[in-house]
Amino acid sequence: MSESEVDRVTLEGVYVVSDDVVAREIEGEVVIVPLAAGVGDADDELYTLNDTAIAVWRRLDGQRSLRDVVALVCDEFEVRPDEAAEDVLGLVGELARRGIVVRVPGA
Amino acid sequence: MRRVAGAFPDASSRLAALEIELTERCDNDCIHCCIDLPAGDAAAAAREMTTSEASGLLDQAADLGCLQVRFTGGEPLLRDDFEELYLYARRLGMRVLLFTNARRLGDDAGRLGGASDDGEAARGRARTGERLADLLARVPPLVPVEVSVYGMRPESYEAVSRRPGSFAQARHGLERLLERRVPVVVKAALLPPNRGEMHDLETWARETVGMTQPVTYAMAFDLRQRRDDPVKDAEIAALRVAPDELAAVLARDRDSWRAAMSDVAARLLGPPGDVLFACGAACATGRSVTIDAYGRAQPCGYVRAPDLTVDVIGRDGRPAASLAEAVERFAGLGELRAGDPEYLRRCARCFLKGLCEQCPAKSWTEHGTLDKPVEYLCAVTHAQARLAGWLQEDEKGWSCPDWRDRVAAS
Numbered sequence: 001m002s003e004s005e006v007d008r009v010t011l012e013g014v015y016v017v018s019d020d021v022v023a024r025e026i027e028g029e030v031v032i033v034p035l036a037a038g039v040g041d042a043d044d045e046l047y048t049l050n051d052t053a054i055a056v057w058r059r060l061d062g063q064r065s066l067r068d069v070v071a072l073v074c075d076e077f078e079v080r081p082d083e084a085a086e087d088v089l090g091l092v093g094e095l096a097r098r099g100i101v102v103r104v105p106g107a
Numbered sequence: 108m109r110r111v112a113g114a115f116p117d118a119s120s121r122l123a124a125l126e127i128e129l130t131e132r133c134d135n136d137c138i139h140c141c142i143d144l145p146a147g148d149a150a151a152a153a154r155e156m157t158t159s160e161a162s163g164l165l166d167q168a169a170d171l172g173c174l175q176v177r178f179t180g181g182e183p184l185l186r187d188d189f190e191e192l193y194l195y196a197r198r199l200g201m202r203v204l205l206f207t208n209a210r211r212l213g214d215d216a217g218r219l220g221g222a223s224d225d226g227e228a229a230r231g232r233a234r235t236g237e238r239l240a241d242l243l244a245r246v247p248p249l250v251p252v253e254v255s256v257y258g259m260r261p262e263s264y265e266a267v268s269r270r271p272g273s274f275a276q277a278r279h280g281l282e283r284l285l286e287r288r289v290p291v292v293v294k295a296a297l298l299p300p301n302r303g304e305m306h307d308l309e310t311w312a313r314e315t316v317g318m319t320q321p322v323t324y325a326m327a328f329d330l331r332q333r334r335d336d337p338v339k340d341a342e343i344a345a346l347r348v349a350p351d352e353l354a355a356v357l358a359r360d361r362d363s364w365r366a367a368m369s370d371v372a373a374r375l376l377g378p379p380g381d382v383l384f385a386c387g388a389a390c391a392t393g394r395s396v397t398i399d400a401y402g403r404a405q406p407c408g409y410v411r412a413p414d415l416t417v418d419v420i421g422r423d424g425r426p427a428a429s430l431a432e433a434v435e436r437f438a439g440l441g442e443l444r445a446g447d448p449e450y451l452r453r454c455a456r457c458f459l460k461g462l463c464e465q466c467p468a469k470s471w472t473e474h475g476t477l478d479k480p481v482e483y484l485c486a487v488t489h490a491q492a493r494l495a496g497w498l499q500e501d502e503k504g505w506s507c508p509d510w511r512d513r514v515a516a517s
Contacts (some may be wrong), residue, residue: 022198
């Protein structure tokens with residue numbers, strides 16, 4: 001995904017985990033492993049998520065909009081909606097830039 | 108989001124690394140090799156784990172938190188289902204460390220040794236080589252492919268591999284990986300046919316393969332893992348590089364060798380006592396397991412003592428344990444104590460033990476017991492210590508009470 005596409009990450013967007021990565025849960029930690037070449041900044045890099053990022057990650061199901069994800073995160077964590085929205089957009093933007101999640105077309 | 112680069116977060120997993128010997132068969136017949144059955148050994152092939160058995164073990168390993176598998180052999184690419192198993196492991200989120208001679212990746216460059224050929228078969232193998240290389244480019248293993256190199260010329264390489272055409276085929280396979288920018292590390296075995304080629308090899312590894320680290324050389328060749336061929340064992344032992352020469356090769360880049368020895372001195376020196384698995388390696392904690400081609404789990408590829416082997420695939424009416432049960436069993440190895448009198452007199456009291464390759468695995472391949480000193484490894488270690496200035500000629504590491512002062516002064 002290009003920088004301009006990432007810049008367009010909005011709360012109306014719907015995202016799903018890319019088929020080019022594998023996510024593993026190990027002892028409560030989510031580890032994201034590139035499967036196809038070109039995912040991430042380098043082919044030997046892995047990513048792990050913190051607790052709030054895991055909460056977002058699990059809701060990127062290709063059905064919910066990021067606005068719905070923000071609402072669910074606010075329900076789960078004591079966080080203001082504007083702060084949650086900023087965090088979700090930042091995280092999804094970072095994941096999308098690395099090709100770890102992709103936007104569902106037309107959603 | 109936290110990024111983890113170049114290291115796997117394995118501290119919390121019960122099984123940090125799995126090794127699977129996919130086959131003991133190999134398309135080379137190397138003069139120094141400790142595990143190579145003929146490529147066409149149908150009986151061995153028939154006994155090997157099936158695809159579903161191997162993938163089932165990968166599932167179990169993933170459930171234990173394993174994020175890395177090493178596929179080795181024999182030559183693992185001889186398995187017709189290699190691509191399937193590779194993809195299976197990668198889809199489980201594992202990185203795959205592949206040990207190969209690269210011949211099958213380039214197998215339109217020449218004939219498999221001794222095999223008859225026809226055009227159709229050759230074309231099929233070419234497709235296989237390209238397909239394998241394409242797969243490794245498309246779905247990267249996440250760790251460099253480790254390719255064994257036996258010489259820089261056909262004459263030297265094939266004097267080691269004993270397979271005509273193997274040099275060109277392996278080079279072609281390696282080139283296919285490099286063309287596709289698949290990261291590669293080459294490893295060498297220092298043997299009489301290639302002894303004069305170190306400079307050429309290292310230049311090629313640096314400039315063509317793109318290695319940034321020095322080439323590593325196998326020099327202290329291990330005897331047969333299965334202890335099945337005394338004649339071959341004698342041949343292997345005769346090929347071992349003389350201890351002083353081996354030490355000189357290790358120290359060929361004096362600055363980096365000094366740095367490595369300083370690191371050893373800071374972390375590993377000191378008499379270990381009678382703890383058998385004294386090095387603290389993952390094999391002594393159950394966090395690393397090797398499974399042989401027939402579904403038997405071992406603490407490492409060399410420790411094949413029957414009482415340290417766990418069947419994780421049921422065969423011939425034998426029940427199978429789970430991989431978790433094998434891990435649990437191996438987790439207790441750190442409690443084992445040495446009983447061999449020579450070991451207790453020497454190794455247990457030797458301040459060089461942390462530098463020495465003596466371990467239960469080496470003892471097993473050499474003597475068939477877990478705790479008997481391997482004289483060659485002892486000689487190699489003492490040669491390094493002399494080169495470092497820690498010992499004088501004829502001094503021994505187990506009778507050197509002022510070893511700390513000597514190391515500090517060197």
